[in-house]
Amino acid sequence: MAERYEVVVIGGGAVGENVAGRVAAGGLRTVLVEKELVGGECSYWACMPSKALLRPGEAIMAARRTPGARAALSGDIDVDEALRRRDALASHWDDSGQVEWLESAGVDFVRGRARLVDERKVNVIEPDGSMRELEAARAVVVATGSVAAMPPIKGLAEAAPWDSRKATTARSVPESLIVMGGGAVGAEMAQAWRTLGSHKVSLIESQDRLLPGEAAVVGAALAQSFTDMGIEVRTGTRVVSVERRDGSIFAELDDGEVLSAQELIVAVGRKPATEDLGLESIGLQAGEYLRVDDRLCVVDVPAGWLYAVGDVNGRNLFTHMGKYQARMAADVILGKKALAWADATANTRVIFTDPQVAAVGLTAESARNKGLKVRSVEHPFGAVAGAAALGEGIEGHCELVIDEDRGIIVGATFIGPGAGELLHAATIAIVGEVPLERLWHAVPAFPTVSEVWLRMMEKYGL
Template sequence: MTTEDTRTYDVIVIGAGPVGENVADRTAAAGLSTVIVESELVGGECSYWACEPSKALLRPALLRADALRVPGIDPAVGNPLDVDAVLAHRDRMSAGWQDDDQVAWVASAGIDLLRGHGRLAGEREVSVRTPDGDTVRLRARHAVAVCTGSRAALPPLPGIAELRPWTSREATSARKPPGRLAVVGAGVVGVEMATAWQALGSRVVLLAPGEGLLPRMEPFAGELVTERLGEAGADVRFGVSVVAAERVPDGAARLTLSDGTGVVADEVLFATGRAPRTEDLGLDALGLVPGEWLATDDSLTVTGVPGEWLYAVGDVNRRALFTHQGKYQARIAGSVIAARARGERPDPGRWTPYSSTADTEAVPGVVFTDPEIATVGLTTAEAERTGRDVEVVDYELGRLAGAVQYRPDYRGRARVLIDRDRQVVVGATFAGPGVAELLYSATVAITGEVPVERLWHAVPAFPTISEVWLRLLETRRDS
């Protein structure tokens, strides 16, 4: 027998991933009664099937790659990784796919948790179907925040259901390395998972539809990753797509490629993009299209819905598909919701806590491959496409004393883009071991619009890789 009850809160948050948790934390801290609705694990995709487990798989591989090149270290570091130990570490970082700690945090923050599938049922209303089959009607006095994130998008390939392919979820939670792994896709998920499973003993074939890996980044980034994957034993093929796929009687997957060749693998990972988790969210009740991304203004308020009560935060709005950007948006959305609840009209100005501007100006991202790739702001191609007049300044990182201390055979490159009119950095890309730690300084330079002449007075410590900032300035001066 099912039952139905109605509960009223100031704020309803649909989705208890890092984004939803941060929205709820901000609104609860502002004194607004808040409930989170979650149909899976509290902590979301990042905690269990993305950021945390993927980096746990990658870290041993990257550390070994660095150690192999440092004089004086036992050559035994080149032996195969202890697969069981790596997977056990992955399991710990994913909390064994148990959300007890996250649930405890929600309670400690004064936030209510309702498990079940939430759907928008009208203005400021959410209907939740609980695991027991009951229905709970939630009403919000002030706001509903949709923080349902995104899911892996599979291509419309004949036979794909019977193929039983991996998505990012299976790739980060697999219990053992497949003997043969085919990776379809040249983006971040594809190259990271190819790196991880190749290091764990799989024979990896990486199928890229275009001419290079990481096509949205500077070409040299993809070239360096391609080089290292090849050295590690991966088979990287360009300009090919899968046109047919099937599981053969022995359980293997057989792929037919666009160039007429084929690949046989034990598992196939499709890393071919993301789609919003809005297909069963009740968007039609508000005149929106189920399965579509939710467009917002800079306050994260959904456009096309009157009343300033519906918010879309994180991946679901497609502004910038990174966990850290979603959490940034969550802080802004929480501030906006709290201000409006107080009867205020939050200032949407550029430098206020009520405007999500970093989604377009300075989005940082790291690809945890060998070598690491760190990017923020514009690429050269984006600058050309948008008509920005920029100076392009490059420097080979292997010329730095700090880089050679890191690895004697260090290979890498740095590039910054400088706006000719404003004389500020508008983009930066670093490719090389350990470059992720350069990213925040670049993000600050871009976000803060630091004049290039001022950067001469930001003195990097010697010998560190951060000295590249000085070398880039010198290269520009001498060109």
């Protein structure tokens, strides 16, 4: 006999936890199914361990910029201590605390591999091989996330490279490293392992700049910073073949040059974790993103019972945006008035490199591609008193993208130390569609880096 619930959630990462907790808090009997660790990618293999690996180098670089503090620096980073801190932030890959939270939130938990077998019906194979049948009276929510993509490059799979999981959980610092992919993951991992002690790091990006989805100034600033810290940056270059032999990995580039290193990280993108969900049983294609409408309801499934939130729907591959979608989907399932839209208009992203890169909304290029009449207003990150207080040689860039017809901000980019802390003000301005004439009266405290807002308002002509 099937166990009946009102909501069945497949996937126990941060996104699945959020939707399950919210619908349970709304009074719906809910079960969450997870085959690995409750807390998911972000907690154990991405956000938390990667930031722990980046933090020692970030602290050292901040001290070096600060007169008086730099004199206190001596010796090298304690790698063993840094890795112990990484392990602690990843809860030593123990999800018992997360499972306890689910139970305290009134969510039943089943550990196992879930597969859709019919409309509203899910079978779960538990670790001991036994099967449980679950049936959802109201909704099934797919929150299985994404996995690292492995491009079809000759010899790559056989060379056993590091994917994002191996890159964040390695037990020692590689002597040398090749990183394929200049997006957020590749950039962060190149910096993390370089500052932790990798003597030679080569970062390869096939497009013409790092972080190609952001404004062009971002890639240029990051490439210069990486070069200064001893990372070799190669853009407009592709790896065409890979071989592991004699304890090293050899990567042949499209210009015929061969690079060698102890390890190679593949960080060229993600793909949806939908290969083994039984999607074919309800007429969907395995391995594809699940297309959703603004209620997060899967559009290719009739009757409106199947929802997809987070990476698995391909709308916005960031944990915080997936959690936002989870809240929206939960409210729809609960019958509240809810409409998901911020993940398309005010999507926030931070890359925790040095300099830190923070952006929200549209770039000037993407805004113009949408047909908007926009004007960009720029100001150097370091040209305010708050930046000077952070230390010497503070550089960076701040930019607002302004919709001229409506007089509102539709995008913002900040590059500099701690730039992510400037982001939420821009997000509020974009989500609230705050007119610039009104925003002019939001007075930044002195001396803070937020004074760049005043300078950009002045440059706009207010």
